[in-house]
Ligand SMILES: Nc1ncnc2c1ncn2[C@@H]1O[C@H](COP(=O)(O)OP(=O)(O)OP(=O)(O)O)[C@@H](O)[C@H]1O
């Protein structure tokens with residue numbers, strides 16, 4: 001855990017959640033944060049905002065130098081309130097723009113640049129350490145393995161690929177479901193060559209929502225949090 005130990009880091013404040021695209025990370029994490037009075041950090045939004053900035057400069061995210069250059073001057077503003085979804089880059093409100101299919105298709109290029117990952121991971125750890133919340137639900141692809149491998153609660157949230165694609169297509173209502181599924185699987189294939197979020201690392205709990213509705217998924221995640229916290233308390237008392 002060399003990367004994490006170099007920065008301001010409060011592993012105890014992390015509820016770490018990873019998973020593939022469309023697995024429910026953001027909707028479930030937000031609901032958990034609201035329920036428990038915690039902060040919520042959507043790390044994918046930061047990668048998306050950086051991809052937006054690269055595109056805004058007329059560059060290509062496949063160009064690692066252009067990505068590094070954009071990252072060296074990246075005034076991201078993102079809050080931890082689960083009810084505040086605003087994302088700004090400097091004065092530009094990019095809240096909706098970062099969800100554009102153009103950004104979704106380009107974001108994996110940004111995620112492939114190792115120096116950028118180190119930079120944003122430092123930022124995520126700092127945001128959590130300084131947060132005015134007892135804990136923060138942090139979701140992404142490498143939170144359980146790289147950003148906070150020492151967090152007391154680490155969850156891989158997953159669902160069958162066809163179920164994730166159908167849920168995403170339903171959300172985008174009117175979009176071609178075949179194209180939506182293809183874009184989602186293409187992004188997963190590219191992203192999973194950088195970090196493994198398809199298999200749970202040792203000690204990470206899996207919540208598979210394939211057969212669960214939204215509220216059952218929230219209950220399953222809450223049950224993991226409670227169980228892991230109880231185990232953590234017992235470990236500390238036993239010392
Ligand atoms: N258990 C569930 N049952 C039914 N629908 C669900 C469930 N979990 C999530 N959803 C829905 O699936 C869609 C995708 O969820 P969400 O956007 O939270 O996924 P995500 O993992 O954050 O995706 P991405 O990584 O692409 O941002 C949303 O419409 C959400 O409401």
Ligand SMILES: Nc1ccn([C@@H]2O[C@H](COP(=O)(O)O)[C@@H](O)[C@H]2O)c(=O)n1
Nearest residue numbers: 043044045047107108111140141142191
């Ligand atoms: N920890 C993370 C989070 C995200 N990414 C990259 O950002 C993209 C967008 O993420 P969403 O959660 O909004 O889908 C994702 O496709 C990854 O390329 C990442 O690398 N690490």
